């Protein structure tokens with residue numbers, strides 16, 4: 001599926017079998033070698049201004065990122081996402097029309113999105129949802145497009161990737177009213193603890209991006225601390241939302257470990273354990289064919 005050499009995931013740490021407290025006191029623990037694999041469940045590989053897709057994939061693999069979902073935001077970028085997923089092992093596609101482009105989600109465009117959703121490299125429909133932070137499109141256009149995407153995900157048994165900004169009550173109400181698909185991922189999660197609890201009750205995955213590392217993101221970290229480990233996911237939303245301490249530079253999937261480390265910290269767990277859980281969760285959320293089989 002790709003001409004690229006697939007390296008073994010890099011050994012990124014040494015794992016001690018000793019107690020967590022010992023590990024914390026000793027920054028260079030001795031013990032068994034662990035291979036940590038990271039997952040970037042939401043990136044836009046085709047939007048990067050400086051790095052080619054191949055260069056991003058290579059950097060990601062060198063950093064232990066073995067699985068990526070590249071996300072389309074309109075018809076052209078969704079078509080591109082599928083082509084990119086075909087080219088690179090470990091890269092999968094999500095296809096949809098972003099809420100900020102919801103006026104473009106006409107029946108003929110949705111027909112193309114549906115065709116792309118059926119491709120074997122496509123693991124999700126989206127990103128779709130509601131964005132009240134920007135008003136490029138009306139609430140009615142966003143809602144109609146959101147409902148159409150929910151139906152597509154159900155019809156083709158794909159994960160539904162939701163973008164929700166400043167619209168949690170409406171977003172959850174529409175999802176419940178339309179009837180959610182089996183697998184739902186709240187991408188770039190921005191809700192509070194109450195939203196976490198509601199998503200957890202429904203069994204929806206919550207994916208955190210680089211903004212969870214920002215100095216001013218204490219409320220988001222408080223929400224992240226409340227997410228059950230079995231529903232936690234990591235992403236970069238690259239090339240946007242570059243994590244601390246790289247803010248100001250373009251983001252790419254190789255940086256996904258920064259969000260993961262912050263999540264481990266707020267959850268009081270070892271990064272390796274969170275990485276393992278995220279890998280398992282991503283498999284459940286996206287049902288990647290043959291992930292980790294290489």
Ligand SMILES: [Zn+2]
Pocket residue numbers: 127163187188
């Ligand atoms: Zn988004």
Ligand SMILES: [Zn+2]
Pocket residue numbers: 042044071127237
């Ligand atoms: Zn995105």
